Amino acid sequence: MNVELLTLKALSPLALHRRRTSEQFAPTLDYLPGSTVRGALADAYLQGDPSRAEETLFRQLFLSDEVRFSDFLPAGKFDLARVLPATAVACKRFEDHADSRSDALLRLELLREWDPPDLAKHNIWKECPNCKAINLKGKRDRAEAGYYAPDDPATPIKVKRRMIAGAAIERATGTAAHSMLFSHDVIEESGAYDGQETLFRGAVSIPQTLRQDLKDLASQHARLAVGYGRSRGWGQLQVQGWDTPRSEAHSLQERWSAFNDTIRQLWQQHGRAVPGQYFSLTLQSHLILKDEQTGQPVLDDIQAVHLGLPVGVERCYCALSAVVVSGWNMAAELPKADDWALSRGSVLLWRMPHDADPQPILKRLEEIEVNGLGERRNEGFGRMTACEPYHYIFTQRELRGGSQ
Ligand SMILES: [Zn+2]
Incomplete structure (x- = not known):
């Protein structure tokens, strides 16, 4: 089994709904689930012809357990990003207090051992060092969910999102329907305002015998479509390239x-x-x-x-x-x-x-x-x-x- 990294670039806003939804406000996921990328590649294979799903190659690539797609996470420089653990902490008041970034797992285990817990001693650690340096009493608290690159854990990987408002169209008149305003939370596309690329990277585990077939399908600059709003041009992804994962820094x-x-x-x-x-x-x-x-x-x-x-x-x-x-x-x-x-x-x-x-x-x-x-x-x-x-x-x- 080979593991290869595939990087995808967002060319238009992405709306990836958490669940099947019909609500007027629909939040988007901030990553592409493995099943979403697999589905988009399967669509690219079929090219609108459902009968191609009977082909052996299609079944091997998309319906067997032979090929595995990880979630595609917002990409750092080279490797697969990591999901910020639920035990990550950061300054509660100031996002840029970098020294406050830490992890509470071992501290919380230590606290669990004490009966009763020595909160006074534990709480010294909870003070934000950057706040302390400017005479403020800021505390570390649970960090917002997010991602980081394994070689730079102190810098969160940002996912830019924005809201797009739209009205439903009355079919009879072709004008905006009364009280049917929708707000869509979307992941911002590459270069929306600041020229920065919106990239997602995932790991694909694939047997040697199928590797070239998948690479041909997802060749550089190939287009894929994911999520909601494809008819209005959203969800467009472009294959940025394939890479070999670097080995883990520490065994x-x-x-x-x-x-x-x-x-x-x-x-x-x-x-x-x-x-x-x-x-x-x-x-x-x-x-x-x-x-x-x-x-x-x-x-x-x-x-x-x-x-x-x-x-x-x-x-x-x-x-x-x-x-x-x-x-x-x-x-x-x-x-x-x-x-x-x-x-x-x-x-x-x-x-x-x-x-x-x-x-x-x-x-x-x-x-x-x-x-x-x-x-x-x-x-x-x-x-x-x-x-x-x-x-x-x-x-x-x-x-x-x-x-x-
Ligand atoms: Zn602080």
Whole structure:
């Protein structure tokens, strides 16, 4: 299986609705779900001729599990962007207070250990350093959802949006219909005002035998259409190019060590012994997981066994939220039943005893990082990263700076 990065450029406003909707105000997603890109490529293949869906190549590319499309996220410089974790924090008052950017996962786990929690001590860390420098009492709070490039985690990747208002047209008269004003929230196209490009990048996992066929279909400058409003020219994307992903800057083993080193230092600073070895899983896309016994969706009741982690792994602090995802069954040409999923950005922290061998867990985590988990993985669901550096690099810096 090859993994290739595909970059798409928005040529017109994009309106990607969260759900099937008929409301007068429809917010857009700020990324292209894997299923959306896959659907757009399938449309490009068919060229308006539904009978081509019977071709073997079409079925291999779009209806099999052989080819997987990740979500296409707002693009940083080179690599696939990461989803900002639910534990990310930033200054509550000033967006440009860069030193306030940090992550609360390890701090919140430490707080959980105290009974009663030592809030006074914890809250020292919550002060925004930039506010403090100008004698203001600003606090860090949960950061807004967003993205960052792995090589520059302190700089959020911005998605520009704007509102487009429109009126429904009365069919009989051809004029604006009474009290039918619609507001559309859209992602701004490339060069709308400032000449900046609006790019999205995703990972496509594809067998060697199909690689060239997909690249021919999505060749440079090929046009694709996604989302709402295509008849009025919205949703136009252009293929910017294919790239080979750069290898991860740090191996899982290195991240595991750095993660646990940071925990040791933080716990030490608060005069506590570390109760075990820790690791985290951070959702890079929604996770649709069903309990094998009951068939029910696994949400905030998620346990180590659902992830295929060995016995003895204990769940610690988690920041979880749930989301309903809809979909389109291309083979049946029908909407898929809605699914409940754990939302991307959700974070799970786990612990195992000091004397447990980390190797089987590292092996399992590596499998999870490569293959993902749960249902609809060929549409980008179930992707996650283990021992994500975002959870420890800021804390490391704060510990070096002597901050609490
Ligand atoms: Zn501040």
